[in-house]
Amino acid sequence: MADEHSDKYMMAPITRREDYSPTLWSVWMKPPEALAFRAGQYVAFGVANHDKVLERAFSIVSSPYEPELEFFIERVPEGALSPKLHQLQVGDAVFMRKKAKGIFNVDVKSGHSQHFLISTVTGIAPYISMVRTLARDLKEGRLAQPFRLVVLQGVSKSDEFGYDRELQAAAEAYPWLTYIPTISRPWEDPEWQGERGRVDDLVRKYADNLELTPETTTAYLCGNPGMIVNARDMLRRRGFEQASIKEETYWAPGEGEVEY
Numbered sequence: 001m002a003d004e005h006s007d008k009y010m011m012a013p014i015t016r017r018e019d020y021s022p023t024l025w026s027v028w029m030k031p032p033e034a035l036a037f038r039a040g041q042y043v044a045f046g047v048a049n050h051d052k053v054l055e056r057a058f059s060i061v062s063s064p065y066e067p068e069l070e071f072f073i074e075r076v077p078e079g080a081l082s083p084k085l086h087q088l089q090v091g092d093a094v095f096m097r098k099k100a101k102g103i104f105n106v107d108v109k110s111g112h113s114q115h116f117l118i119s120t121v122t123g124i125a126p127y128i129s130m131v132r133t134l135a136r137d138l139k140e141g142r143l144a145q146p147f148r149l150v151v152l153q154g155v156s157k158s159d160e161f162g163y164d165r166e167l168q169a170a171a172e173a174y175p176w177l178t179y180i181p182t183i184s185r186p187w188e189d190p191e192w193q194g195e196r197g198r199v200d201d202l203v204r205k206y207a208d209n210l211e212l213t214p215e216t217t218t219a220y221l222c223g224n225p226g227m228i229v230n231a232r233d234m235l236r237r238r239g240f241e242q243a244s245i246k247e248e249t250y251w252a253p254g255e256g257e258v259e260y
């Protein structure tokens, strides 16, 4: 099986796993060949299924500067692959494509100095890679341009953020980063002190309050297709051109509608 597919796939062993909730976890993998990618890209991986590979796309959480690949995954009930991935432990391996793909990268073409990064749940993954990569580039003098990142992440309950502690610490350390976590089911999370409401209902508020104007800002939408449609409409009404809105839709609109 592995031999038949060796031109397209490599076997990537899982080296570490961290669970945040019954359905959300991170895995780290160390493929035998380095995977070339840019922050914001994704790679497809999966498991053997008869004589084929059952695979899906996953955004890469880690920065290209890190030695291992990191992913943030949600187990979708009734999903074909994600329940199988959820069973994998350290030492198990996946069939991973040898090429990363995608154009959901930091916009360096428009000259915009502000980047409004909007996500639901695991849609935070590409933004983590961007933050880690930009922080390193800035520290090592590869980035001259002044910029600002505003990361808005929406989930139902606070155990679904996954990377909130990392982002909060980064936002305290870096003046160019703002992180706004929000939950949509506060009645199930009475301890939560932060922002409440769905991300698409907060896009306008933060665009206004933080002066994320269409002239200076590129917006990024990642994750739930319903959020992407609503947030895009809001941004368009706020004056954003479609060319200034980058989108990474994780599944087909209308299928598997879920709360976020």
Ligand SMILES: Cc1cc2nc3c(=O)[nH]c(=O)nc-3n(C[C@H](O)[C@H](O)[C@H](O)COP(=O)(O)OP(=O)(O)OC[C@H]3O[C@@H](n4cnc5c(N)ncnc54)[C@H](O)[C@@H]3O)c2cc1C
Pocket (backbone or CB within 6 Å): 042, 056, 057, 058, 059, 060, 071, 072, 073, 074, 075, 076, 078, 079, 080, 081, 082, 083, 122, 123, 125, 248, 249, 250, 251, 252, 255, 256, 257, 258
């Ligand atoms: C570019 C790209 C990057 C992606 N990155 C990630 C990532 O970093 N982490 C991650 O967990 N997923 C990511 N996804 C989604 C992932 O590829 C799969 O769709 C997801 O794991 C479900 O696969 P499945 O085989 O279990 O479900 P399927 O059998 O393919 O789908 C079952 C049903 O669930 C719906 N569905 C799919 N995903 C979800 C979801 N997350 N929540 C609710 N319903 C869903 C489908 O539309 C379908 O109706 C990404 C998708 C794309 C296109």
